[in-house]
Amino acid sequence: MFRLTLRNISRRKLRYALTTFAVVLGVAFLSTSFFLTDRLRDSFDELSADIGSDQDLVVRAAVPQGADRSIRVPIPEQVLEIVNADVPGVKAVAPSIFAFNVQPITIDDEGQLKAVTTVGAPQFGVNYYDTGELTQLFIAEGRPPKWTGPIEDESVIGEFVLDTDTASDNDFAVGNTYQISGPLGNRTFELVGTVNWRSPDENKATGATMSAFETETAQTFLNRNIPLGDFGEIGTFDEILIEVDEGADIPTVQSSLQSLLEGFTDEFTSLFSSFPEELQVALTSYTDIEIEVVDAATITKENEDDFSAVVDVLSNVLLAFAIIAVVVSAFIINNTFSIVLGQRVRELALLRALGATSRQVAQSVILEAVLIGVFASALGLTAGYALAIGGRELLESLGFGNLSGALPIRSRTIIVAALIGVGATVLSSIGPANRVRSIPPVAALRDQPTLTAANLRRRLIGGITIVVVGVAMLLVSIFNDALSTAPQLLILSTGALATFGGVYLLSPVATRPIAHLLGSPIQKIFKVAGRLAKENASRRPRRTAATAAALTIGLALVSMAAVVSDSLKSTVGKTLETSISADLFVSSDGGFGPPTGFSSDLVNDLNLLAGEKPELIDSVINYRFAFSGMAVDDDFKDVISTELTTLSRHMDIDLLEGNIDSPIPENSDGVLLIHADPAETNDLSIGDSVIVNFGGNREANLTIAGIYNNAALLGNWVVDNLTFDKYLPQAQDSFLSVRYNSQADPLEARAEIVNFTQDYPQLSVEDQREFRESAEAQLDQILSVITVFLGLSLLIAVLGITNTLALSVYEQTRELGLLRAIGMTKRQVRRMVRWEAVIIALFGGILGVGIGILFGIAATAAIDTSIVSELSIPMKSVIQYLAISAVFGIIAAILPAYRASRLNVLDAISHN
């Protein structure tokens, strides 16, 4: 039997080639994502271990579980009086500062200011130190930066060093002076050297930018000083890195440091007991902190977690698309097996007549599947490895660091790829194999033996039941607000799967009517060829439906994404139109990555401008974001701060109760505005006080001052800037809105603003229309990335159509011979095959787009109203997708149509 199976495959090479190719593509994509993400993980793990190994212990402010670690407050420099080399066991200490969004500014080829940007990687500003083992920056060229004077004075020219990659990529030259945009504002620095991070020979910070300053300069420029008005200021550090003596026991040193620090916060607080109360309040976030001493392993672990969160996202996304591709392939394999076995009925019946048991016949089919699966998986893995080598370059160019060296081949990759490749093939062959069992030996003698067709009535009933259940689940998940996110998503996705499965079961029933509908105009234009195309597409509903299903999957997902994206767009448009009265917006170009921000210098300058020219500028307000920045009942929320006194002049958050600009009540640390939904879930009403936690011990007692309805603008939790000043002092402005005087000429007003913003080339300044356009462009970009990833599934689907057509052409050899004999021209033959393909593809496209729109509506309804509140179906895209399906059909038909037209008429007529 085995030999027969092998021979079967080798005799039908072409028929299996396309099937195999579909599996190969799926497995290749899957294994590529494994190879690449494993390589990334390895490189990040190495980096994490590398970073961790540089120091033995780290002293820093504690951040509770669940909070974003980037909201960690710095520690006062007075800690150095306790933590220093005099402590037994401590060999050296290095106070370290690192701030985000520090962007050197250069001049581009056209003489315009240009801020150095990265693709998502952070842009650090750090302090330079050379402390033995703790040293992180190694001078490659020039010399270390020195203190040149108080950098708050704008006339002082400071010194900085820059990492070698950023310097060479952007043509920075040692000896030149540059503007740097940092937390304090824009200042001028001379580049005195270039540095490598973590290694004397090689910069390991590829992708990120790293500007380093002398420590005191860094404290000032990176806003690490606590201003105390007339009392001067207190410097802080983000961390103190510690190297222990050789031979010293690290845990012992760690616990002795921890106990030395025990009384620190009390002592520190007592320093200010004589200060005025408002200054003491301003110091709360530093006096309340809990200082912790952690070891290298903790740091390594944290970094690994942070990095792996990034890799996980990438890996999950790639994996999801790979699985979609494999599912699509499975449809094609199943279909090919059904068709090929249908064509082999007589031969199989002959085997049965010669004494093979029905079981043996079925087994030979499964064996074929196993062999194809193994072969395709092996090929897929090889292709995947090759693809991954290309993908590595792409990732490197996107700033994921140096990934050279062999890609790791984990046994997991091979096992999963083989399991999925072979599994999908074998599972897809079980149905057809079972049908083969029922072939009676006598079928060998029949003229046109066929496999028993599935019972359409049973499909109809089953299909309708499943669709109804699926749609019901979709509705439940959409309209039942009581559900929390996880079960809601579960019901939503199960409902979606059920709906799809049901539609798939039903689609053969719909094939004939839809094929007729689609075929009618084609018949009008192409007469007989169109008529025959229509008939051929609808004569085998199961085959047409299964072929179309592969395309349906991809298009359903694309259309769903398009609906969600379009709804997002119209939400943005609607929000701008109805709720925003600000005229101009300033935001950072930084995109994703650590919260982007810029110096509050800008908003201060613009406020001064508004004071000077009220006839042009009404007001300017700033916004700061802290993701997972504020805990309510130990659950960290995203929170936004802004100028509550002026907010209503810029936007309408649809206040339901309370006031936006109410003063801070007695015994309260600030006011809190809350969206109606969380107000209801947390049972909060106007005047209630809420104890919130901004990380560490920094608890604040906030009073609910307003409950609002529009979460699309500022999310669910809004506080005043004063609250952030006090509790999240390191949060930077991320966004500004400007309202013009209603009498002002917008162009004139804008010119005044741009006068200031032009010094910050990393910022974009947009009016309402531009803002909307750039939001739309971003959404379009995401949509096109999704579409590109789904492109593979679509490609496989096109292969599927080609495969089915080729098999159908083979089956119809005699018909084609007859048609050619009685005068059908080659062109008419090609037309007939081509339009059959178009009908199949359009059928898949219509189902896909229909299901996609349905899912898109469900998803839009399920997504929080703070993100999407408007539903919009992009009719233009829908029509495009259908047109593209038709084009896919035409492409898929090229080869089969060519083959069909080239058949030898005489051979074809006598073909059996």
Place this chain on the structure above:
Amino acid sequence: MNTSSNAAARVLNGTKIYGEGDTEVKALDGVNVEFQEGEFTAIMGPSGSGKSTLMHCVAGLDTLTSGQTFLNDVSLTDLSDRELTLLRRDKIGFIFQSFNLLPTLNARENLTLPLDLAGQKADSSWMDRVIESVGLGNRLDHRPDQLSGGQQQRVAVARALVSQPSIVFADEPTGNLDSITGNEVLDFLRAAVDDLNQTLVMVTHDAAAASRADRVLFLADGKIVDELRSPSSEEIFDTLKRLDA
């Protein structure tokens, strides 16, 4: 050679060779033949005698290795594939032994297929005559699988006639039918010749079928070895026997 203009088709010195060297087979060996307008010719001969090859070459389905084929004085030798296709469509009718109809089209659509392929409207009186002659009545809207074998063949004959071709070729048209149904089809073919003056060439094994023809050609080893005019079945049998011996 007589280039008589009332020949619907003729072959001049037709030779067809399959294969090369040792495997070379002469399917036709210098055949000269004419098919007169309005005449019903049957071609007979043992398997491998070249009768099907002869028909295929005259019908433009196959090409001669040497010699010439004319249809209405048009030489087929120099025609391109497309020209041959159009010629088949417009000037030639075909009836095969089986599988003459497209399963996806109903009887009427099958019948008009050559016209539809050409994008022509049927001459309605002619069309009515043909349809009437098929005698399918209201079954014209049925698909082939709902028709009997005889009915299917009658539709096939009608289809061959519908474009008023210069010549109709029938390849064992009754080979798959029982004798009664076969006779019906032969009656139908005979009527086409008598009533419509249709030129008809039929390849057959069946002496009874051949006896309905005006002329019977006998082929053996790629040559025309005998010819009978309006023969009886017995005469045909005798000739076949003689040829066999």
